[in-house]
Amino acid sequence: MFDSPLSASAYEVLAVAPDADDEALKRAYRLRLRQAHPDTGGDAATFIQVQRAWELVGTPEARAAYDRGHGFADEAPSFAPTDAASWRPRSGPADTRPRARSHGHPGGWRRERYLDLMREWVGRGVELADPYDPALVRTAPVEIRRLLADALAEEATARIVADLGMGYTVWHDVASPREPDPDAKLDHVVLGPSGLYGVLSEDFGGPVRVRRGELVGDGVDGAPIATLVGRMRQLARAAGVRFSGAIVVLPDDDVLQAIDELGKVRGTPVVLVGRSALSTVLRRGLTGARAIGGNELFDVRTRLQQVVRYA
Incomplete structure (x- = not known):
């Protein structure tokens, strides 16, 4: 990519x-x-x-x-x-098609942090005409570029999920019930007929591989899958719900296959998907995941609405 x-x-x-x-x-x-x-x-x-x-x-x-x-x-x-315009927040006429119920601001915290750190890095008193100029972004420290990359990844996932329609509800930038750090969050929580999923939207800047149930690659830091599952478990306990699975979404060019079911991590089914395959996975569900429908769907949504807070 x-x-x-x-x-x-x-x-x-x-x-x-x-x-x-x-x-x-x-x-x-x-x-x-x-x-x-x-x-x-x-x-x-x-x-x-x-x-x-x-x-x-x-x-x-x-x-x-x-x-x-x-x-x-x-x-x-x-x-x-690769025009800088593709890195700026999107704007335009409202989409009147039926959309998924969406709560929170996908990528919002990271965009704000990116702009703050970019201005600080450029220097006080220096006019920053375009914080998304490619030449400027390429020279910024990796920590700043990572914030922008993550924000873009979260926004891309949000657009895909919104297109799934009214049968789905999604919460973006969900704060951890136990960790005060705003970066310790769930990127997305998606509820639909196929189940309840925690979703991590990432862009590591290059290809990744899977080793022993975890992501590895030049840009991978820490244990993204284990961290995702751990935060899902915290939210599940707080809301009294059960997740059907965990989904890690990466740019298509950075995965070797569009859908890679990795088995279970701490009892939770995990799948690694290319971005273009995300809607397929959310519609059909993961292997072994239990579908949710009728009154149960309403009950899970109500329980989550009562406890979800945003980063």
Whole structure:
């Protein structure tokens, strides 16, 4: 994924300088392709990244557009998928279609924190014309870029869940009942006919793998799955409800398969999904998860409404 505030640039994936000439770029691509090829001991996810990087900068036209969009050129950004506009909060006319019941502000806490820290990092008295400018974001410390990446991931999940329709209810940025830190939260709690789910929306800036029931990768810090399940258990006890499963959502490019059911962690079924497969999982449920319907659905929603607080 190359449009993430955390992701390596296409040049970094190819291990070449942004101002390298076309011949040097081709040599770097061939070398990285050999190094990353699974048949020669390389990593499949990295191999896919190398190919994607070449698609973005392998021709003069593609490279010029990519450079503008990522702040490698002095011209105004014009490459739509990575334009800074895609990092700004969305606005526009209200959507009048039937939507899921939504509570809370997805990504809100992290966006506010991002803006505060970005202004602090730039320096007092310095005019910050565009806090989402790609050239500026790329030079910011990783802790600041991670806040923006997480906010974008949560907002993307919120849009997908909203499209599921009126049979679903979702709470965003749910504060932990026991941990005062606003970052110790559940990104989303989703209730629908297929069950009750705790959802973690993440963007680590690159591919991840699963090892012994936990996520591993260059950008992964701590134990995201264990942390998610632990916070779900806290909320379940506070509300007197039972979760059907835990869902970790990542950008499509950062997972090896769209839906990967990982088994149970502390008795809770866990699935790792690419973003485009999230609605499928929420509609059909997880293997072994019990469906919720009728009066029980209403009862679970009422219990959660009584205890949910927001970060």
